[in-house]
Amino acid sequence: MEAPLILSNHDLRNTSARLAVLGIFQKYTYALSHSNIEKELQKDFDRVTIYRTIHSFLDKGIVHKVMDDSESAKYALCVDECSSDHHHDNHVHFKCSKCGNSECLNNIQIPLTNLPSGYIATESNLLIEGVCKACS
Amino acid sequence: MEAPLILSNHDLRNTSARLAVLGIFQKYTYALSHSNIEKELQKDFDRVTIYRTIHSFLDKGIVHKVMDDSESAKYALCVDECSSDHHHDNHVHFKCSKCGNSECLNNIQIPLTNLPSGYIATESNLLIEGVCKACS
DNA sequence: TCATTTATGAAACTCTGTTGCAATAGTAAA
């Protein structure tokens, strides 16, 4: 989908900062951190603007947070099922120990797990670490 | 096991900082962050000492890193199978969205996942979010 | 085009985590 349409569909104004950041997310297949995005941007947006852009994307369900064991948070585009009400809640991510990139494996479902009694699951995230296709 | 014995078994000197931090890990059933530990300590150890203590515990396999979606890293005691060579590599953690605590579910194994061809898994971490027994 | 609302930039700040170095405490052996 076109970036300006994605923004307006999610009730976000079409600003140059958002279009630029969204374009970067669309360009990469793996999860990006704030500093990844900052370096990739041509125009010099303020650090704070980038943080706020990421937060607005998170709020509206355009991107989701990717957990890996690196210091800082990473984000990746949601698949179509995500919305601001309800993030797609069964993510599998793969982090390559060689290149350090984290990819979403959208086609793979997390198998259900039997929790101890009294525990109620609402969301689950599986992070698999190893060597990715490009590095093996 | 007694704290001083745990330290010497893992080739770490018995210092007051390490005994104090290890005592805190033994006291709580859920994963702790650096700041959790700092607040909990009676005696005023230097921030850096606490960081280094956590790192030495990680190195020696006394604690492992717990991933959740919070800003800062959290750590929890390893089960007995861990060693400095080989961390137990199939962790399931449960994060409660009410109290915010992350527990290790040591009895639960992560089901195997079929990866796309070319991907090689060496480790996997499953984070389940929801409501814990104490909060439900 | 105008008024309103939302987004941006700048500065200042907090929190997390690291590094280098000198002083101190543990440990093993004499």
Next chain:
DNA sequence: TTTACTATTGCAACAGAGTTTCATAAATGA
């Protein structure tokens, strides 16, 4: 017990991640 060696600690300084406030600028709907 004392010594000598090595590991650990505290301190200072730093780098990076992330947030808040507020005045200015840009987007949108009328």
